[in-house]
């Protein structure tokens with residue numbers, strides 16, 4: 619076979635995997651232990667009263683340790699979202715699907731999760747949603763215990779109130 623006849627190779631797939639372990643630390647350990655029980659556990663800053671989830675063990679605004687544990691609702695409000703239209707490698711979910719930042723009731727920060735049982739075009743900021751959990755016997759130390767969030771038939775939360783403190787704390 620001459621050089622001209624040789625098929626041009628334009629791409630070689632070389633999957634690289636990196637497996638690593640890290641130490642969760644005391645605050646995330648508490649969070650993970652609680653989610654295994656089906657509980658969303660946040661922690662409140664003693665100074666500004668902000669409630670964080672998942673917990674990091676300190677308040678990023680005030681720089682003080684957070685100790686008080688707060689059990690949060692699995693109802694939440696959509697703070698932002700994106701419609702994913704392109705497939706993600708190794709992700710079994712068929713696009714288009716929605717990834718949303720949701721603020722659980724009682725918390726002041728959001729976390730990212732999947733939305734489902736919804737019309738993608740109808741999802742909006744301020745929308746009320748609730749967690750749909752896996753069966754209890756499948757619960758582990760993971761946020762995956764929640765399959766996804768689904769819309770609730772409740773009035774929207776005004777944008778300016780999403781994640782805001784309802785009790786005024788000392789500003790840091």
Ligand SMILES: [Zn+2]
Nearest residue numbers: 663666677680
């Ligand atoms: Zn604080």
